[in-house]
Amino acid sequence: LAKTTQPISMDSYEGQEVNITCSHNNIATNDYITWYQQFPSQGPRFIIQGYKTKVTNEVASLFIPADRKSSTLSLPRVSLSDTAVYYCLVGDSGNQFYFGTGTSLTVIP
Amino acid sequence: EAGVTQFPSHSVIEKGQTVTLRCDPISGHDNLYWYRRVMGKEIKFLLHFVKESKQDESGMPNNRFLAERTGGTYSTLKVQPAELEDSGVYFCASSQAPQGPYEQYFGPGTRLTVT
Structure with a gap:
């Protein structure tokens, strides 16, 4: 099961472009890369x-x-x-996802 | 199209009691997953159903947890007896048949508090 590494947190001003990088060194041939977004008290959203x-x-x-x-x-x-919070997930179709710590993005006015 | 629903949204029980969480996946989704996040930690996989069969239950923490999916529709996750460390948010997700790329649709979660 491929694990991922992301920055724990990032800040950005409104209107800027944000780039969040994720490392997955042991990604397998059949694995896809999926990103999810999660707001407090909600489930992750594709x-x-x-x-x-x-x-x-x-x-x-x-x-x-x-x-x-x-x-x-x-x-x-x-x-x-x-x-x-933004999560980078790596997995094969039909398999479980590994959720890392995710990246907490704060957008500043 | 209705999304993944979970019931209850919150549950507070005492240590030693039993709780049953329910998940209704999106209609037509053969794959159903349970995840949980305990306080301050990462979301962790618990198990995966394909229709009514358990495909992977490697994440189930111990035999106090029992998951079922009768008829390949909704699923229940029973914790018996509950311990303090079981407190957290339990998420359910569903997806279509595992052919090619797909996404898992997550429910809002059930917040379980064991006191």
């Missing part, structure tokens, strides 16, 4: 998922280098409502 290169959706982008040993979640122009 943000984005990818296998390699770059994936973009309406809320974020995910950059994955060729060796797949890390990934970067990019949040464009964050707002106060983006203050949350």
Whole structure:
């Protein structure tokens, strides 16, 4: 089961782009990389998922280098409502997810 | 489409008592997962159902925990007898059949307090 390492916390001003990098050195060939967002008193919420290169959706982008040993979640122009904990998860379809400590993002006015 | 629901949202019980948590996954989702976060620690996997079968229960802490998924629909997680260290938030998640990439949809969690 691939473990992940992320910064414990980050601060950013409103309107800035935020990049959160995650290390997953022992990622397996079949593993996908998934990012979740969690607000207090709520369950984690899916943000984005990818296998390699770059994936973009309406809320974020995910950059994955060729060796797949890390990934970067990019949040464009964050707002106060983006203050949350962000988890980088690595796993094969059908398997359990490993939740690390996550990154607590605080957006400052 | 209704999301994953969990009941109750909060439960306060005394040490030694029994509590049963319920999870209703999204309709049509064969995969159901239980996770928990105990105070101040990471969210940890407990077990995984595929329909009514336990696919992986490697995360179940001990035999005081019993999970069932009758008929492959809703699931229950029973803690008997509850201990103080069982306090935390229990999350349930569901996903479609494990073919290719997929996401797990999480419920809001059940906050369990054992006093």
